[in-house]
Amino acid sequence: MNETPHRYTAELAGQIEVAWQDRWQEWGTFHAPNPAGPWAEPEKVAGREKLLVLDMFPYPSGAGLHVGHPLGYIATDVFARYNRMTGKNVLHCLGYDAFGLPAEQYAVQTGQHPRKTTEENMVNMKRQLRRLGLGHDDRRTIATIDPDYYRWTQWIFLQIYNSWYDPEAEREDGGRGAARPIAELVEQFANGERPTPNGRDWVALSASEQSAILDGYRLAYTSEAPVNWCPGLGTVLSNEEVTNEGRSERGNYPVFKRNLRQWMMRITAYADRLADDLDRVDWPEKVKLMQRNWIGRSQGARVSFPVVGQDASIDVFTTRPDTLFGATFMVVAPEHPLLDSIVSQGDWPAGTKEAWTGGAATPKEAVAAYQLQASRKSEVERQTEGKDKTGVFTGAFATNPVNGEQVPVFVADYVLMGYGTGAIMAVPAQDNRDWEYATKFELPIIRTVQPAEGHPEDEAYTGDGPAINSSNDEISLDGMGVAEAKSTIIAWLEAKGFGEGTVSYKLRDWLFSRQRYWGEPFPIVFDEEGNAHAVPESMLPVSLPDVPDYSPKTFDPDDAASSPEPPLSRVPEWVEVELDLGDGRGVQKYRRETNTMPNWAGSCWYYLRYLDPANTEALVDPENEAYWMGPHATPVAGAPAGVQDPGGVDLYVGGVEHAVLHLLYARFWHKVLHDLGHLSSDEPFRKYFSQGYIQAYAYTDERGQYVPAAEVEETAGEYGGDPIYSWRGQPVNREYGKIGKSLKNVVSPDEMYEAYGADTFRVYEMGMGPLELSRPWETRAVVGSQRFLQRLWRNVVDEETGEVRVVEAPLDADTARVLHKTIDAVGRDYAALSFNTAIARLIELNNALTKLDAVPREAAEKIVLMVAPLAPHIAEELWSRLGHDETLAFAPFPKADASMLVEETVTCVVQIKGKVRDRIEVPADISEDDLREQVLALPKVVAATENGVRTVIVRAPKLVNVVPA
């Protein structure tokens, strides 16, 4: 009946794919040898280059994968497989980021324990990914929820907790500033080398006093500070997890500022290095820029303005100290700590304008009312109220140090406590915000930079120009440009003791605790005085207890007055412990820390565990870390001259959504571990590639409800108009966006395996376009990739008999040339992650082979090897049928014969005045003179150059451009 029983159908593809997946597993094909540690196989490492390829750490979602998820995994797999065929020792594997909010929320929804649902989700995801044929080292699969894993997460926390940042420490790269053990700081305090902050003897201080001082230095510390409290999630969040609109990134709930005692990570100590070292890694500029913006380093000056009639001064940060002479008033944030003491106690001073008082009888009342009003505003309200300037006069004046002018001090919420010093000198002439405020409150404006020609009279001028109105008895900036004026005035301020050049950052310390159940417990206990103690390494891991009630206490999302309540605090038998911490104090009563770590903790270092997952002695054997991640001999392209290579993962592929979250946190942890001597590399991700997303169309009916995208029919519009979409006969609107359940446009990889097979799916995803671009999913287009693989199959296997049909014959010259050109191009494309163009080349070669009566063995074997990284199963199957016993995973990738890359004859394009007018076949090695002569003799050229020739451009052998007179 069936005339083509051996056709490469989805069914046959499925059989082949599963069989090869079993073989790879059985043979341990993708096990990568380590130089040291428990899995040491130094003899297999010797003499090979290494390559460490990494995907972003996935969390096992209950919804399973959709076709967008595997895009990056396929890309890294193709790259890894290609490099394996060039002889490299390639490490590629995947683990699971299984703690955290999504896993917990899913568990809450389904009413089951998070561990159970998480493990089930991991099983499902592993099945989906295995069916894709990824060449992962499956021995190295890890999960953050595994106690053997989070033991090391806790160990790293202790390393950070037991460290401080010494800005004077010399680094091996010549820079200054590094993490050092806190014990060394204690020693400095104890032997008097470093005075304690309050000047008292270290040994005379109580344990609590010592503890409080050390908290001011530790890289992980607790502090009582305003944090982002999200009642809807029942937890606090880091700044990075809060959106511009003041809502939680996950769940979009309102977030409120609350003063709470929380764990923080002193990432600000690393601000400079995190910003500077971006120059040493190969990342997209866009992502580097996002990190630089987030760190927000700006050069400027701190200037002190003495408060008139008080023994106090207001410090401001400014990036424009050159404009000091134009400072006509000052503004402090409503939360500024000095505010209460500087507000004048009596009536409004003489000259107070009505607009400054906010309608209050005294400055004290006005400021109190304004503070209250500001404190009641949520972040959301600040946003929605727009940028209307509000504020009141404090009644106080401060002295401008450059000219002795007494300027009024205002309180206004356009100045933020969280940046700089929380106070500014206002220079309306050179700052738009200050201009607005000055105009609204009738304050003087003095230009101190000459505006450019044609600049509007009624606007601030923020550009460069010569300084004006900027002199006193000692100094004059007049005539200087902005840069020179800045350095001149800073030198003067420093000499007079009025201020100093300084740097300010937008980056804040990282809030590290969460009031959730499903996360790593802190290895911290509190004694009866409330002082924190590290749990000794020997007692790790501190296990997450099984509890009957793991769900977090959540609140009305708008209930700002609610307080977090960690689920672990409801387990007294776990919280209350008696321990001997080995610190000489013997067995004591302690209370465990009941907060848990954020899910970033486990994902901050997982790539390190991949290197040595079975190691029980260390998080990674130093030799393994140095082998896989150590610095290269030469820095990345574009790095400043003379810098050291930081090392790190050779290729990291993932979405840009983690540009300032995971990618910044991981860099910070990595640098701490580097400083403490645990890692030779100084950056985690040497090269990062930001992949695009696969999106899909979604359709809404007349009521705006989403309808199943798979059931929508498309019909051509009349007279070439736009196509019309309909669902069950009714017209629907098309939208473009994310793939998701709520949009009813999910396509799962399982459906693709079923309908086409994994290889076809892989080729389609890689062939759709460049990896960095987002593109729409189109199921009906997948068939093109299937046709390609079918033709490839047919070139080797007879569809009717199943016999191999290649012939033992030499290649004809044309085929040989196409083959070698393809080899040349495809190799370069793979190395450059240009998989879409590699596929196009392979299709062209395959189509050329299809036109032959029979395919010579050499061509068949080479195209099979070249296809193997993309479509490994069909390639293995054909390779095997061609008579090879072993996997082609390590078969050498074909090499192009350079002599085959040059054509004997070339089509030369003949242009007249830059337009193509003719073509001639010429020998590839034709001389310029011969070619010029031939072209000028062509009838069309002769006709066009009746009036003579102005010039002839010859680019032998491909192009001649004749320009007639």
Next chain:
RNA sequence: GCGCAAGUGGUGGAAUGGCAGACACGCGGCACUUAGGAUGCCGUGCCCUCGGGCGUGCGGGUUCAAGUCCCGCCUUGCGCACCA
């Protein structure tokens, strides 16, 4: 508002300053078929008086030659957003 990308057929996309549209989808035709939503082959930027003309968001410029380089504008996407 500030900053960064990107604009190429009906669609996804190719093109070291040198033949614009590789490859694929879709569409049209043909073959094979009881059948085709299978498979194969051919065609497919637009206009045309079949000579050719016009074409890479718009307007200028550099060049013998511009999708590519430069200037200005428009549009879209992304990031930041009272950051002093």
